[in-house]
Amino acid sequence: MRVRVLYFASLREAVGVSGEELQLPADVSTAGALRAWLRARGAPWDEALAERRALRVAIDQAMAGPQSGLRDGAEVAFFPPVTGG
Amino acid sequence: MPVRVQTEDFDVGVEITRLRAGRPGVGAVAAFVGTVRDLTDGEGVTTMTLEHYPGMTERALEAIVDRARARWDLDDLVVVHRVGELRPLDQIVLVAVTSAHRGDAFAACAFVMDWLKTQAPFWKKEAGPRGARWVDARESDDAAAARWGDVPAPNASGPR
Numbered sequence: 001m002r003v004r005v006l007y008f009a010s011l012r013e014a015v016g017v018s019g020e021e022l023q024l025p026a027d028v029s030t031a032g033a034l035r036a037w038l039r040a041r042g043a044p045w046d047e048a049l050a051e052r053r054a055l056r057v058a059i060d061q062a063m064a065g066p067q068s069g070l071r072d073g074a075e076v077a078f079f080p081p082v083t084g085g
Numbered sequence: 086m087p088v089r090v091q092t093e094d095f096d097v098g099v100e101i102t103r104l105r106a107g108r109p110g111v112g113a114v115a116a117f118v119g120t121v122r123d124l125t126d127g128e129g130v131t132t133m134t135l136e137h138y139p140g141m142t143e144r145a146l147e148a149i150v151d152r153a154r155a156r157w158d159l160d161d162l163v164v165v166h167r168v169g170e171l172r173p174l175d176q177i178v179l180v181a182v183t184s185a186h187r188g189d190a191f192a193a194c195a196f197v198m199d200w201l202k203t204q205a206p207f208w209k210k211e212a213g214p215r216g217a218r219w220v221d222a223r224e225s226d227d228a229a230a231a232r233w234g235d236v237p238a239p240n241a242s243g244p245r
Contacts, residue, residue, distance in 0.1 A: 006138070008136060008138055008206065008208060009136050009208035009210070009219060010208075010219040054222075054241070054242065056238075056240070058138070058141055058206070061138070061140050061141035061144050062141075062144070063145075063204065063237075063238060065238070077138060077141065077206075079138070079206060079208070080208065080219065080222070081221075081222030081240045081241050082202075082203065082204070082205060082206050082207055082208060082222065082240055083202075083207065083208050083209045083219075083220045083221070083222050084135070084137070084166060084178070084201060084202060084205050084206075084207025084208070084209070085119050085166075085177070085178050085198060085201050085202040085205075085207070
């Protein structure tokens with residue numbers, strides 16, 4: 001499936017792009033699997049998306065978790081903990 | 086629109102006047118304004134830049150407003166959050182709530198702020214004499230959101 005992946009704040013700076021369109025292999029069907037697949041591309045993704053980092057994920061602009069399923073055409077956003085207000 | 090994300094400043098008086106106009110049933114107005122400090126954890130702050138996730142931010146704020154409306158007896162409510170580059174003394178965020186009685190207004194105002202801080206996609210970057218840094222989320226803010234029950238996913242704590 002095809003998804004749009006977005007990065008915000010310190011994560012956007014670490015990976016050097018704000019977003020990308022990606023064609024995913026069939027076995028990448030959850031937010032957590034996508035994170036691992038991105039990390040497997042090597043630097044800077046491996047470090048920026050490392051499991052030890054507290055990152056949040058949203059799917060189609062709603063907070064989600066690693067087990068949340070992806071759909072074709074989804075907008076998936078990874079970002080650090082939020083700090084507004 | 087009960088929710089606005091904007092670069093421009095806001096006028097608390099104008100916002101409250103608008104909320105109360107033609108609403109004689111209102112007996113209480115509670116408002117919170119968050120402002121930029123010149124010091125964070127001992128570090129001087131000369132500018133604060135606020136980034137957000139356009140689209141999701143508005144949806145997240147509207148969902149918080151809907152929860153507040155469902156939980157308390159409110160007349161009306163407005164949330165204004167600024168983005169872009171701000172300086173110490175600038176206003177960042179306004180939550181204003183009107184209700185027949187003060188209890189609902191106070192509680193809903195605090196609830197919206199507590200949830201906003203942990204559930205709405207905004208990020209602060211502070212710059213000072215020693216350079217720029219992204220502000221860290223605080224576990225105390227997760228605790229503040231959790232005190233309302235119906236706990237949202239923790240924001241600051243732990244890798245996951």
